[in-house]
Amino acid sequence: xxxxxxxxxxxxxxxxxxxxxxxxxxxxxxxxxxxxxxxxxxxxxxxxxxxxxxxxxxxxxxxxxxxxxxxxxxxxxxxxxxxxxxxxxxxxxxxxxxxxxxxxxxxxxxxxxxxxxxxxxxxxxxxxxxxxxxxxxxxxxxxxxxxxxxxxxxxxxxxxxxxxxxxxxxxxxxxxxxxxxxxxxxxxxxxxxxxxxxxxxxxxxxxxxxxxxxxxxxxxxxxxxxxxxxxxxxxxxxxxxxxxxxxxxxxxxxxxxxxxxxxxxxxxxxxxxxxxxxxxxxxxxxxxxxxxxxxxxxxxxxxxxxxxxxxxxxxxxxxxxxxxxxxxxxxxxxxxxxxxxxxx
Amino acid sequence: xxxxxxxxxxxxxxxxxxxxxxxxxxxxxxxxxxxxxxxxxxxxxxxxxxxxxxxxxxxxxxxxxxxxxxxxxxxxxxxxxxxxxxxxxxxxxxxxxxxxxxxxxxxxxxxxxxxxxxxxxxxxxxxxxxxxxxxxxxxxxxxxxxxxxxxxxxxxxxxxxxxxxxxxxxxxxxxxxxxxxxxxxxxxxxxxxxxxxxxxxxxxxxxxxxxxxxxxxxxxxxxxxxxxxxxxxxxxxxxxxxxxxxxxxxxxxxxxxxxxxxxxxxxxxxxxxxxxxxxxxxxxxxxxxxxxxxxxxxxxxxxxxxxxxxxxxxxxxxxxxxxxxxxxxxxxxxxxxxxxxxxx
DNA sequence: CTGAAAGCGCTTACAG
DNA sequence: CTGAAAGCGCTTACAG
Numbered sequence: 001x002x003x004x005x006x007x008x009x010x011x012x013x014x015x016x017x018x019x020x021x022x023x024x025x026x027x028x029x030x031x032x033x034x035x036x037x038x039x040x041x042x043x044x045x046x047x048x049x050x051x052x053x054x055x056x057x058x059x060x061x062x063x064x065x066x067x068x069x070x071x072x073x074x075x076x077x078x079x080x081x082x083x084x085x086x087x088x089x090x091x092x093x094x095x096x097x098x099x100x101x102x103x104x105x106x107x108x109x110x111x112x113x114x115x116x117x118x119x120x121x122x123x124x125x126x127x128x129x130x131x132x133x134x135x136x137x138x139x140x141x142x143x144x145x146x147x148x149x150x151x152x153x154x155x156x157x158x159x160x161x162x163x164x165x166x167x168x169x170x171x172x173x174x175x176x177x178x179x180x181x182x183x184x185x186x187x188x189x190x191x192x193x194x195x196x197x198x199x200x201x202x203x204x205x206x207x208x209x210x211x212x213x214x215x216x217x218x219x220x221x222x223x224x225x226x227x228x229x230x231x232x233x234x235x236x237x238x239x240x241x242x243x244x245x246x247x248x249x250x251x252x253x254x255x256x257x258x259x260x261x262x263x264x265x266x267x268x269x270x271x272x273x274x275x276x277x278x279x280x281x282x283x284x285x286x287x288x289x290x291x292x293x294x295x296x297x298x299x300x301x302x303x304x305x306x307x308x309x310x311x312x313x314x315x316x317x318x319x320x321x322x323x324x325x326x327x328x329x330x331x332x333x334x335x336x337x338x339x340x341x342x343x344x
Numbered sequence: 345x346x347x348x349x350x351x352x353x354x355x356x357x358x359x360x361x362x363x364x365x366x367x368x369x370x371x372x373x374x375x376x377x378x379x380x381x382x383x384x385x386x387x388x389x390x391x392x393x394x395x396x397x398x399x400x401x402x403x404x405x406x407x408x409x410x411x412x413x414x415x416x417x418x419x420x421x422x423x424x425x426x427x428x429x430x431x432x433x434x435x436x437x438x439x440x441x442x443x444x445x446x447x448x449x450x451x452x453x454x455x456x457x458x459x460x461x462x463x464x465x466x467x468x469x470x471x472x473x474x475x476x477x478x479x480x481x482x483x484x485x486x487x488x489x490x491x492x493x494x495x496x497x498x499x500x501x502x503x504x505x506x507x508x509x510x511x512x513x514x515x516x517x518x519x520x521x522x523x524x525x526x527x528x529x530x531x532x533x534x535x536x537x538x539x540x541x542x543x544x545x546x547x548x549x550x551x552x553x554x555x556x557x558x559x560x561x562x563x564x565x566x567x568x569x570x571x572x573x574x575x576x577x578x579x580x581x582x583x584x585x586x587x588x589x590x591x592x593x594x595x596x597x598x599x600x601x602x603x604x605x606x607x608x609x610x611x612x613x614x615x616x617x618x619x620x621x622x623x624x625x626x627x628x629x630x631x632x633x634x635x636x637x638x639x640x641x642x643x644x645x646x647x648x649x650x651x652x653x654x655x656x657x658x659x660x661x662x663x664x665x666x667x668x669x670x671x672x673x674x675x676x677x678x679x680x681x682x683x684x685x686x687x688x
Numbered sequence: 689c690t691g692a693a694a695g696c697g698c699t700t701a702c703a704g
Numbered sequence: 705c706t707g708a709a710a711g712c713g714c715t716t717a718c719a720g
Contacts, residue, residue: 001491003697014707019699027705049460050394050403051697054712059394068425077420081412084442093457096440098428113437116393147345231634264634290575290608292636347713358691363715370716371689395713398696
């Protein structure tokens, strides 16, 4: 490939001069500038970014680490879109890499690899699947030790409040259940995601908290899970609930996807929604609005969490004090036809 | 940060020796090896990959370029998952970056940026949205000029058959329409995606070809599009079709997403599926199976196209002759309840 | 078995 | 206004 030396030779100047015009540094006469640009054009010269970064000791690169296996989540694609845009605006190169979401050690290894390539800052989306001992401590220590800022998405680090943004999934599920209760429901079932997921456990707890606070019966047989945390799992779980022949007027589901599966199971069993049973999803997936009936849900501010993370990272990179205060986000009710009021 | 020199000094050897033990090159006594590893551990030394790449003149890095704005597609997440796995297995670092899918010039710029960082090979997923003059020529020329192999996904480059893999969307749509015809349908409507998309135009053409071949009437009023190529667009388009008060027994849709929107519109108008009208989607999105009724579709071999692309890239990188012959893929019928047979 | 030296492609004071 | 030299952190023949 053509190097800066080739350009310098073609023009008859030194590398330093070529470098200076490239970086508009120092004083260079208009004539040589022109000649240099001409040669660059002719030779189709492009600087080797690796060499530049090594020499300058900055890479102007942001690293983004995403978890694998999120085929169904809009979070990740949105995260990529928004972070790329942020990087473009800040004049940084975005280097995205993916890591198995189930293993925190692999995650830390990947973060280190990003550092080895001299990223100036890193955003790490922590998969809900990870739940190992001491993970909080590991991440907090990592943030201390790393030579560049690391912002963690989707996890609470109490000792590093300026380095994380997360959803309060307990509150998100509560929102749905409280709404059901306010509308007269007392016998509320819950379809749960798989319990190895942090998000899943938090949402289940939100359901339980809301029931307790309202003084309603907490029957573990009103809670069911399925083979996965998606359509099929919702379908499975709902069939279980139906088989148990319990009395319930509403189901809150771990996600819209599970709610869609549940809806199918209910229909197959001749149970009308919302006439016989009301359904609530969580996440406000776009498709929920196109179900029959459309599914009520809690909208989760995905864009907000990402833009806050981006803002935090840039502030740290510029050694500014972070301006963001609330790094814990909840959601917003979205009413659709899958829930009916119960009047005694 | 700690450098190789720090390690060398701590052990009392030269940088060359440290480098040799790190790369297990040359003969180094066990004793110094041990001492070096100990120092590396103690100092938490990690080689600067930028410096390594510059010196070695290889980076062991693969670049993956994805389009933005694919919030709804499972292709992209799958592409990331599979390419990452491929890179891991090949011992390469995967550097993913994203670019506005609408502009081929931006795409080429991003490819160049990847080269500037010395990627040893690049996979470029060409968005269907791009459709500019001369794009085929631009990409073919780029492949010629680039110092490393570039494989293009989702686009046909007739003069570079070993550097591209794509879906034959004409054939994919034909498959659905031919199946409807075989099952007795004659009046078949089509809900189209937005025509600025290459995929969208190809699928529409597949519908038209199939109708023509069967000697069926091609009525342009049986074709409708919507505000987007997704749920809402399908809903809009179907409402248009209904308003036109034409006689049709089936609708083939550009995608499952549009089919889901269409289903909603039909239901709202008291039209039963499949009793009154049959519906066909394309893509075989997972959610289609959870509709009421489940939607027939054409499964598109996403995984295949990606693994072929990966194989091609690695073969080029190793200067092997590509073994893959068929770089054009079609789909497979998936029968569900949204289509009924018509018996005269 | 080990080290001095040159080199990868760039930038950056500094001297002229 | 321009260039020689040193340096970024590593690797790689080569000499000893």
